[in-house]
Amino acid sequence: MEVVIVPGAEAGGELIAEAMAQLLRRKPDALLGVATGSTPLPIYEALAAKVDAGAVDVSRARIAQLDEYVGLPTDHPESYRSVLRREVLEPLGLDMAAFMGPDGAAADVQAACTAYDKALAEAGGVDLQLLGIGTDGHIGFNEPCSSLASRTRIKTLTEQTRVDNARFFEGDIAQVPHHVITQGIGTILEARHLVLLATGEGKADAVAATVEGPVAAVCPASALQLHPHATVVVDEAAASKLKLADYFRHTYANKPEWQGI
Numbered sequence: 023m024e025v026v027i028v029p030g031a032e033a034g035g036e037l038i039a040e041a042m043a044q045l046l047r048r049k050p051d052a053l054l055g056v057a058t059g060s061t062p063l064p065i066y067e068a069l070a071a072k073v074d075a076g077a078v079d080v081s082r083a084r085i086a087q088l089d090e091y092v093g094l095p096t097d098h099p100e101s102y103r104s105v106l107r108r109e110v111l112e113p114l115g116l117d118m119a120a121f122m123g124p125d126g127a128a129a130d131v132q133a134a135c136t137a138y139d140k141a142l143a144e145a146g147g148v149d150l151q152l153l154g155i156g157t158d159g160h161i162g163f164n165e166p167c168s169s170l171a172s173r174t175r176i177k178t179l180t181e182q183t184r185v186d187n188a189r190f191f192e193g194d195i196a197q198v199p200h201h202v203i204t205q206g207i208g209t210i211l212e213a214r215h216l217v218l219l220a221t222g223e224g225k226a227d228a229v230a231a232t233v234e235g236p237v238a239a240v241c242p243a244s245a246l247q248l249h250p251h252a253t254v255v256v257d258e259a260a261a262s263k264l265k266l267a268d269y270f271r272h273t274y275a276n277k278p279e280w281q282g283i
């Protein structure tokens with residue numbers, strides 16, 4: 023696992039957007055796994071700016087969804103499909119033909135989950151999966167004690183995650199669904215490159231457990247330690263509880279430039 027400490031969210035967004043641009047220059051039809059939440063927004067803004075500047079062509083890129091609420095109509099403004107259309111696809115000039123995601127409104131949710139795992143594999147697998155992290159260490163919507171081998175499936179949100187996400191539902195927790203579909207941790211680990219961005223002091227404990235704690239289902243993001251190519255990008259605040267912060271700074275500062283993340 024590589025840990026990169028950046029001065030702030032904007033620098034993290036730029037670093038990761040450049041890694042995505044480099045991937046797309048090598049593989050124009052790369053399958054990009056995208057996450058929701060506030061944290062990845064600087065990545066999407068930086069990537070859209072590169073597209074506008076003609077620095078990268080994303081016209082053949084494919085976009086895969088990480089997780090979704092169950093029970094919200096697909097066109098609900100806070101369904102993750104709507105959020106990703108607004109925050110990722112439209113700014114990049116992509117239409118929904120480039121998009122893959124599970125159907126959170128399906129009558130048979132488990133069948134929709136299984137179908138999504140199959141579709142990801144048939145699409146050749148995710149090339150680069152962006153991840154945020156919940157305050158409890160969740161990735162996607164894999165809450166603590168999710169199986170580290172889990173596949174895409176339905177999960178029940180913790181009260182903490184519903185409280186955290188109520189800000190997207192007019193601050194009204196009653197509107198936040200209890201159930202979600204999420205790529206499983208085993209599914210996520212199949213992506214070729216995992217890139218987790220965490221910013222702000224509120225993520226410092228979760229980041230420390232992810233990077234320096236044991237691999238344990240109680241902190242789902244710690245599963246990144248099992249991946250051969252995982253990059254954790256953190257700002258100073260999110261890095262503030264890392265005991266090895268100086269070591270991470272030193273190794274990144276002395277890395278050959280051509281190597282990228």
Ligand SMILES: N[C@@H]1[C@@H](O)[C@H](O)[C@@H](COP(=O)(O)O)O[C@@H]1O
Nearest residue numbers: 057059060061154155156162163
């Ligand atoms: N399902 C999403 C996660 O993918 C995201 O990482 C997390 C953190 O969101 P934020 O980046 O807004 O803190 O929120 C939700 O639970």
